[in-house]
Amino acid sequence: MVRRHNNQLPENLPQLQNLIKRDPLSYREEFLQQHQHFQNTIEVFQLSPEQPNKTLDDLAMFMAQVAQCYPKELQTFPQQIIDLLEKHNTVLDNDMRMTFCRALILLRNKNLLAPTDLLELFFKLLRCQDKALRTFLENHIVTDIKNLNAKHKNAKLNTTLQNFMFTMLRDSNTRAAKMSVDIMIELYKKNVWNDAKTVNVIATGCFSKISKVMVASLKFFLGKDPDEKQSDESDSDNEIDPKEVMMANKVNKKTRKREKKLTKVKKLASKAYKKKSKAPVFNFSALHLIHDPQGMAEKLFKQLESSNKRFEVKLMTLDVISRLIGLHDLFLFNFYPYIQRFMQPHQREVTRLLQFAAQASHELVPPDVLEPVLKTLANNFITERNSSDVMAIGLNAVKEICARCPLAMNEDLLQDLAEYKNYRDRSVMMAARTLIHLFRSVRPDLLRKKDRGRPSEATEEIESMDYGKVDAKDYVPGAEVLLEEKNEEFEVNSESGSDDEQWIDVQHSDGDESGGEVSGAEEETAKEETEVAGRKILKAARKDEHLKMKKEIAQKVTLERILTDADFKRIDMANVRKHVQSSKKGLKRKIEEAPVVEPSDLVKLSDIENIYKKRKHDKQARIDSVKQGQVDREKFGYKDGRMNEHCSRTNREKRKNKNFQMLRHKARGKVKRSFKDKQIALRNHLLKLKKMK
Structure with missing residues (x-):
């Protein structure tokens, strides 16, 4: 080389x-x-x-x-x-x-x-x-x-x-x-x-x-x-449209400042597109991997009580504690009185504090621990001395807490809150109705009869809730739909018997035994009451027998066959149908009374701040709304009043389409003179006539 x-x-x-x-x-x-x-x-x-x-x-x-x-x-x-x-x-x-x-x-x-x-x-x-x-x-x-x-x-x-x-x-x-x-x-x-x-x-x-x-x-x-965005970020009126800036840059004079602005807008638009297209990420798997969540929550709470950190750091600590409590069903009873002190409408970041209270609620928390929290919310938020938004936020917070711990609500408080369903403000009215809707599917016995809604097949299957009660089923609920033929046979058999054969004998006093003191009308009334009571007992017995048979069929299906994806799909559809189908044949409930979605581990801040108002639309939504309103509408602008649109136009109409230079000499031809101009013209005319004489 x-x-x-x-x-x-x-x-x-x-x-x-x-x-x-x-x-x-x-x-x-x-x-x-x-x-x-x-x-x-x-x-x-x-x-x-x-x-x-x-x-x-x-x-x-x-x-x-x-x-x-x-x-x-x-x-x-x-x-x-x-x-x-x-x-x-x-x-x-x-x-x-x-x-x-x-x-x-x-x-x-x-x-x-x-x-x-x-x-x-x-x-x-x-x-x-x-x-x-x-x-x-x-x-x-x-x-x-x-x-x-x-x-x-x-x-x-x-x-x-x-x-x-x-x-x-x-x-x-x-x-x-x-x-x-x-x-x-x-x-x-x-x-x-x-x-x-x-x-x-x-x-x-x-x-x-x-x-x-x-x-x-x-x-x-x-x-x-x-998903949690600040209010100013969600308002698209303040956003810059890159297409408008690019069009303006084409039309306007090219300057260095405009080029810099265009480059910056393109970067922001690209960043926003990537942010929207990115899949949502939740970091809850880390909380599941903690070895001693109870010990960690207690240490964090002890550190919080004795710390003098900034308010933002305290909020983060409260958030972590509440997630640990809700995710692992922990017992930290001192947490609720601590956060209860901050439940005031004027408190800074109060909606986040309400979110933490809801996240720290679960079914194993004793009802007497959470009941003071609900009363504080009712006294400080859900009163007519506050604004409608504050009342709606308080009702939403109560709903989120009760969705995770329904036993915390008592009958008197719930019935008082249900009265806001007819409130004059829409946000309060809708928040109260969502609370009523929640208890219809969880504890309908706490509501007044008029607030329970029309009974459905799903409400008949609701069992009474007790503290510490575990509802562990050994079958797939709704699996009885896979044996429709057997179900139909069961329904026919259960209704085939006559009322006389299944009548329950209820003993009652007879008027003749009391010495003939009871009149004939009173005797008829007593018989009617007895018949009504007997029908109720018979109906309850049939209902219990019907539910028992459905459970047996569902258990048999679960044990004797391997369920496929199609079977689970049919089961899910049947369970949804139960919430819509009334217990009485031929009746259906309204679509807004659909089943309540199971509460997630994470309470979204938007659920607390969910105020029913006419929301702002972004620019594209407004454009679509305008275009939708223009469909099948008469053409706006100058209306041509001619009977025959092919006939000739007047000179005045033709003049509107002519170039201004062609009409310039006629611009002041027929301008009305002022009174002063008429006086001057008359004076000049009279002087001219005088000179001629």
Whole structure:
């Protein structure tokens, strides 16, 4: 191989690097020369490490690029760079420190450096006053650990790295601890470290004395709900339409300011489109992986009572506690009186506090613990001295709490709140009706008879609720629909018997036995009452027998056959039909009285703030509404009054379509003169006549 311009290679490191990678043996002498130069430069650099050295930067990157070609000669090279960074990390020039880190990352990518050695060094570098370096190192650590687990989980290495990361979380240095928790959260979101060990270590960060670490850990367990938007963000009237800006930029004069604005609008539009198209993400799986949720909730509440943090941090702590209570059915009775103190309409972020009260409600909370919360809501919110919006929010909060713990509501309070169903304001009226609708499907016995609605097949199957009662079914509810023929036979058999055969004998007093004191009319009334009572008893007996038979059929179907997807679909349709179909044949309930959706673990803020008003439409909705109103409508504008549209037009009509220059000379032809002008014209005319005489 002929080597040309050999005397220029020591000065041209990129060319030498390229040649060495192609043929390491042929250029070994040139490499050794550069290696000796590198060692001499390091000795000179250590005399004044605070001064930047461009030669050392170039040589360090050169050695890192060709390290795989000469592993024996560069065996100590990684340790040399590590020693330089450990010894002079705080005094080094920012660019030089970044170059050394890039060289080490290059060696790590070539598997010439262990990941644990690099992590330990990088966490020490967090003490440097260089934000760009800290961000760069964090991204590398996340990417490196992700690549290590790309093909398969490296359990041994992950355990070593996790233990090191957990010790750094307790580090006294604020930046190191914050970066440690940020890295673990990022790796959890990327499904690299999504195990229970990582989640429980992040949970310890909620009790950190460093505020940034505590807030980051709390935010991790809260996650982000993209459906919850601020009121100003949801109003599309303030949004900028990129099409309008582009059209204006075409028509208007081209300026630098308009071009910048157009570029910014395009970026915002692209970001908004990506945000809308992104699937919603809920971070509830992390809360499921906590080992001791009861202990964590108690520690957080104790920390909250004795802390003097900002109000926003207290809100986040309350949110995490409420989610833990609701998700794991915990008992933390002191939580409810604490949050009850803030239930005032003028309280800052009161809707979020009501949301936390609803999230912390579940069926195992004793009713006497939640009952004071409902009374406080009724006294402070649902009163006519407040505005209609405040009353509606209070009713919505009561509904959300009762959806999770129906036993907390008593009969008197519910009937008082149900009276708002005819309130003059629509928002209060609708909130009260949703509360009534909830109890129709949960505890209809608390409502007045007029508020229970028309009975349906589903309401007949509702069982009475007791505290601690577990309704564990050994069959699939509604599976009896799969045996329709047997059901029809059962209905025929149950109704085939006459009333005389199934009549229940009810004993009553006879007028003749009392000495003939009872009149004939009273005797007839007594007989009618007896017959009504007998029919009710017979009806109840038939109902119980009918429900018992349906359960037996559903249990038989569940045990004797394997249910397919089509079977489950039929069962779901039958269960929905039960809520609509009346218990009396031929009657159907209104569509708005559909079954209540089961409450989710997460209470949406929009459910508390759900106020029935005429909502604002966005621009596109308004345009569609306008176009829909124009369908089959007479053409607006000038109405042509001619009987025959093909006949000629008047000169006055033709003049409207002519160019102004053609009518300019006639513009003041028939302008009406003022009274003053007429006086002057008359005077001039009379003077002219006088002169002529």
